[in-house]
Amino acid sequence: MTTGSTSESWSPPPDAGYLAHVLARMIAWEPLDMDVLLDDVADALDEVPVAAKDVPPLADRLVAHLNRLGAIAIAAKIDEHDEDVARTISHGARLRAVALPDEPDLAHGHLRRIGWAVSELADQLVKMRCLKGPA
Numbered sequence: 001m002t003t004g005s006t007s008e009s010w011s012p013p014p015d016a017g018y019l020a021h022v023l024a025r026m027i028a029w030e031p032l033d034m035d036v037l038l039d040d041v042a043d044a045l046d047e048v049p050v051a052a053k054d055v056p057p058l059a060d061r062l063v064a065h066l067n068r069l070g071a072i073a074i075a076a077k078i079d080e081h082d083e084d085v086a087r088t089i090s091h092g093a094r095l096r097a098v099a100l101p102d103e104p105d106l107a108h109g110h111l112r113r114i115g116w117a118v119s120e121l122a123d124q125l126v127k128m129r130c131l132k133g134p135a
Contacts, residue, residue, distance in 0.1 A: 032072075034134050037065045037122060044115030049108045059100050059107075062114040066092045069121045069131075076130050085124050092117045 014022075040061050043050055050058055070089045073079050079086040095114050101107045125131040 032068055032131070034122070034131070036061075037118065038134055040065060041115045041119045041122075044111050045119070050111070052104050052107070055104070055107050055111055056100060059111050059114060062111070062118050063096055065118045066096060066114065066121065069118065069125060072130055073121065073125060076128075078125065078128050078130060082124070082128065085121070085128070088117060088121045088124060092121060 040058060043054075043058055044062060070092055073085050073089060079089055092114075095110070095117055098110065101110055122131065126133045
């Protein structure tokens with residue numbers, strides 16, 4: 001008598017190198033902190049520009065936020081269903097591809113564009129219920 005159930009064939013567990021890679025990624029993982037993200041966006045978009053020495057680290061943090069938000073949207077396949085999200089992700093990729101200019105006014109302008117992209121993508125993901133908004 002057969003029950004009609006099917007069983008999966010056995011496959012060996014992943015090798016030690018792969019497991020070490022997964023463990024390292026899990027240890028390095030940091031949860032998304034919307035308060036930090038919004039503080040960075042506010043700094044980038046403030047009417048008073050950040051000090052020139054603070055532009056590169058702020059730009060790096062904004063790019064990291066943009067990468068993380070893009071990964072969340074892609075993992076949830078939101079970019080496949082929402083043209084605006086796909087457009088914002090594409091715009092963010094173009095911004096990330098441009099090096100931060102050396103000239104302070106141009107660097108601040110680039111920083112503001114990245115800040116707007118982060119803000120826009122975060123808003124879109126909150127609206128699509130992929131993220132919780134700030135508390």
